[in-house]
Amino acid sequence: MAPFARRPVLLIAGAVVALLMAVSSRYGWHRDELYFRVAGEHLAWGYVDQPPFTPFVARVAAAVSPNNLAVLRLLPALTTAVTVALGGLVAREFGGRRPAQIAGAAAVAAGGFALGVGHLLSTAVFDLTAWMALLWLTARLLRTGNGRWWIAFGGVAGVSMLNKNLLVLLGTALVCGLLIERRWDLLRSRWLVVGAAIALAIAAPNLIWESHHGWPQFEMARVLSKRLGGENRATLLPLQLVLVGPALIFVLWHGARWLAREPSARRFRALLWAWPAGLLVTFATGGRPYYIAPLTIVVMLAGVVAIEQRTDLRRLAWLIAVNALISVPIALPLLPVTAGTANLNEAVAETVGWPQLTRQVAEVVGKLPTRERGSLVILTASYGEAGAIDLYGPALGLPRPFSPHNSYADFGQPTDDRATVVAVRYTVDDLTPYFDSCRQVATVDNRLGIKNEVQGKPILVCHGLRGHWADVWKRMRFLS
Numbered sequence: 349m350a351p352f353a354r355r356p357v358l359l360i361a362g363a364v365v366a367l368l369m370a371v372s373s374r375y376g377w378h379r380d381e382l383y384f385r386v387a388g389e390h391l392a393w394g395y396v397d398q399p400p401f402t403p404f405v406a407r408v409a410a411a412v413s414p415n416n417l418a419v420l421r422l423l424p425a426l427t428t429a430v431t432v433a434l435g436g437l438v439a440r441e442f443g444g445r446r447p448a449q450i451a452g453a454a455a456v457a458a459g460g461f462a463l464g465v466g467h468l469l470s471t472a473v474f475d476l477t478a479w480m481a482l483l484w485l486t487a488r489l490l491r492t493g494n495g496r497w498w499i500a501f502g503g504v505a506g507v508s509m510l511n512k513n514l515l516v517l518l519g520t521a522l523v524c525g526l527l528i529e530r531r532w533d534l535l536r537s538r539w540l541v542v543g544a545a546i547a548l549a550i551a552a553p554n555l556i557w558e559s560h561h562g563w564p565q566f567e568m569a570r571v572l573s574k575r576l577g578g579e580n581r582a583t584l585l586p587l588q589l590v591l592v593g594p595a596l597i598f599v600l601w602h603g604a605r606w607l608a609r610e611p612s613a614r615r616f617r618a619l620l621w622a623w624p625a626g627l628l629v630t631f632a633t634g635g636r637p638y639y640i641a642p643l644t645i646v647v648m649l650a651g652v653v654a655i656e657q658r659t660d661l662r663r664l665a666w667l668i669a670v671n672a673l674i675s676v677p678i679a680l681p682l683l684p685v686t687a688g689t690a691n692l693n694e695a696v697a698e699t700v701g702w703p704q705l706t707r708q709v710a711e712v713v714g715k716l717p718t719r720e721r722g723s724l725v726i727l728t729a730s731y732g733e734a735g736a737i738d739l740y741g742p743a744l745g746l747p748r749p750f751s752p753h754n755s756y757a758d759f760g761q762p763t764d765d766r767a768t769v770v771a772v773r774y775t776v777d778d779l780t781p782y783f784d785s786c787r788q789v790a791t792v793d794n795r796l797g798i799k800n801e802v803q804g805k806p807i808l809v810c811h812g813l814r815g816h817w818a819d820v821w822k823r824m825r826f827l828s
Contacts, residue, residue, distance in 0.1 A: 350440060353449040357436035360453045361429035367680070368425035368466050372418045374681040375690070375699040378468045379801070381420065382702070382735025385410065386759060394557035395755035396564040396827060401511035402471050409469075415739065424473040428466030432457045434480040438649045441487035442616060448656040451664055452649045455599070458668045459648075460675025461591040461641055464695060467680055471512045472638065478508035479518055479642035483619070486522060487646075490615050495537030502543025506550025513565060514639055515547075520629055521643065525622030564827075568754075569633070571827045577634025584630060587637035588644045595671035596648060599664065603651030610654070623647050690798045698801065701794030702736035705772070705802060709737060710744040712770055712790055712807055720768040729773035731756040733802060737772075752825035761821040769810040773802055782820055784812025 377385075388407030393400050405423055413419040432453050439452030456462050465473040481504050489497045508515050526535050534540065548555070558565060573580075589597050607613050607620035626640045655664055676682065681696055683689050690697040713721060726741075726749040728734040734751035741749065750762050762769075771779060776786045790807040794800075813820060 349443070350445040350449070352440055353436060353446040356446075356450045357433055357453045360436075360450070360457055361432045364432050364457050364463070364466070365425045365429045367676075368428060368463070369418065369422065371467065371680050371682060372421040372425065375685055375696065376702055377417065377699060377736070377739065378470070378695065379698045379730070379732025379735065381406070381469050382739060383731040383754075383756065384469055385415075385420075386731075386735050386738055387755060390755075390759050392557065393553040394561065396561070396758075397568050397754045398471055398565075399510045399512065399551075399554040401474065401507075402469065406469060420469050421467065424466050424469050427473055427477045428462055431462050431466070431477045431480050434477070434484050435645070435649060438480070438484050438487055438646055439652055441484060441491055442650055442653040443612065444653040444656055447661045448653050451656070451661050451668065452652045454665075454668050455593075455596060455648065455652060455671075456645060458672035458675060459591065459593040459596065459645065460671075460679040461638065461645075463676060464679035464693065465638075468695065468699075475508065475512045475514055476642055478504060478511065478515075480645070482508070482515075482518060483642060483646045486619065487616060489534055490531070490618060493533050495534060495539035498534075498537060498539040498543035499546065500543075502546035503550065505543070506547040509547065509551035510554055514635075517626060517629055517633075517635065517639060518643075521622040521626035521640075522618070524625035525618035525620070528621040529618040531618055568827050572636075573634035575828060576636070580634050580636055581631050584627065584637045584640075588627075588641065591638060591641045592644055592648050593671035593675050595667045595674060596651075599651035599655065599667070600644065600648045601651065602654045603647040603649065606654035607647065607650050613650070613654075616650070619643070619646060619650075685796055685798070688797060690800075694800075697798050698732070700796060700798045700800060701792075701803065703740050704794045704796075705733065705792055706737050706740035706744060706746070708790055708792060708807060709770060709772060710741070710746055712809065713746060715789075716768060716770075716809070723764055723767045725750065725762045725764065725767040725769045727751070727762070727769050727771045727774070729753065729771075729778070730801065733772045752821060754827055757821070757825040762817045765813050765816050767813075769808075769813070771808040771810055773805040774808055775806055776808065779808065779810055782814055782824065783810040784814065786810040 384403050384406040387395060387403035388410060391407060409420040435456030436449040436453035439448045465476055482501060485497055485501045505515055592600055607617055623643045626643050630640045655661060677689060678692050685700060690700055724747055726737060726747060728749055728751045731751050731753045734749040734756055737746060737749040750760060779786045786808045788806045789809050792802050792805045794803055
């Protein structure tokens with residue numbers, strides 16, 4: 349095996365950190381980051397929609413420097429650097445020499461997906477790194493046949509499960525690949541049992557929490573599949589190409605061909621089978637297309653090695669550069685927000701307009717009669733809007749907001765049954781079952797022309813709660 353190209357790979361990883369930190373404070377908070385900020389104030393071993401790791405990171409960032417986006421996004425940037433370095437390491441496991449390792453790291457960095465998730469604090473950024481680490485360890489298992497690597501695999505898997513439960517998808521895909529390739533030496537290894545025990549021990553606190561709360565993430569997965577399954581299935585394959593990068597599609601093809609046909613790649617072929625197996629499971633469950641992207645990236649990295657074995661990598665270097673020119677301006681908020689590029693990236697679009705939204709709510713509250721402002725409930729249909737008002741509202745004199753969405757419903761509920769309610773993102777029909785009267789008084793407008801989830805949604809004023817909040821809250825709360 350060739351020596352690891354440590355210096356150039358780390359230079360690429362360092363450049364990624366520098367780029368991510370340079371744009372870390374541009375635009376604003378993502379709706380999920382606003383949620384994690386509040387979730388971090390209510391630390392638990394689990395939430396209805398996720399394990400505890402990402403809210404814990406938000407809590408640590410708040411302790412270092414409250415409400416500082418650069419601090420909040422520092423660990424995601426560093427984690428993305430690890431992902432980039434793992435691209436070089438995976439290429440090395442496949443037999444890549446120094447040029448292939450450098451190209452592998454650069455291809456991951458230029459693909460857009462790693463940068464896009466690395467810009468934000470999210471479960472996805474840590475999940476991507478964990479999957480890349482697990483796939484690197486799998487490649488090492490396949491190359492060496494040394495079952496002791498299952499111990500490291502179990503340790504990473506356990507930590508991964510404290511962030512997101514998608515490890516079940518990866519595990520299913522890898523087992524399928526190992527079975528098809530008849531790698532009994534790895535499947536029968538006693539170290540596999542040890543690794544599994546380590547993973548379960550690390551993940552146990554979250555699994556116990558889930559058990560005590562009725563396994564809410566199963567219901568969460570069912571709801572998401574019902575709501576987004578059709579769209580996710582339709583875009584599953586096209587988005588694999590987009591997430592890798594349009595200029596690198598032929599590299600992906602070379603990787604699949606090399607793993608399928610090259611005798612020297614036979615020992616890694618289980619990873620090739622794991623790829624369609626993972627795609628099929630994702631399709632069957634209606635999962636989001638990016639869930640399986642790390643496996644797609646690994647097949648692309650095999651293509652980098654295949655190209656190195658047949659020719660030099662100068663052509664590939666040009667493709668990586670072109671891919672970066674296409675992907676980076678879409679993945680990151682490089683251009684002024686008024687340029688409208690946020691409309692090309694849903695995640696970036698969700699970082700726009702939160703101060704404007706909060707000011708609009710404050711304007712609505714300011715127009716209420718004095719007696720109503722003294723007894724007021726702000727209710728939002730999503731944790732994003734609630735998180736924004738929680739962050740920006742105190743400076744405008746707004747009370748704490750409430751939302752029945754996901755675990756935000758557990759962070760607090762209204763108690764004043766006679767209070768006037770200012771509701772955000774609900775329609776009149778949505779709230780008719782709960783109030784005697786509701787009227788729309790404003791429409792959310794970020795005034796930047798950016799289309800996101802809350803743009804154009806109503807702001808209502810409601811009176812006459814039908815019943816008591818203790819009962820109404822149980823009927824209002826929902827998962828999505």
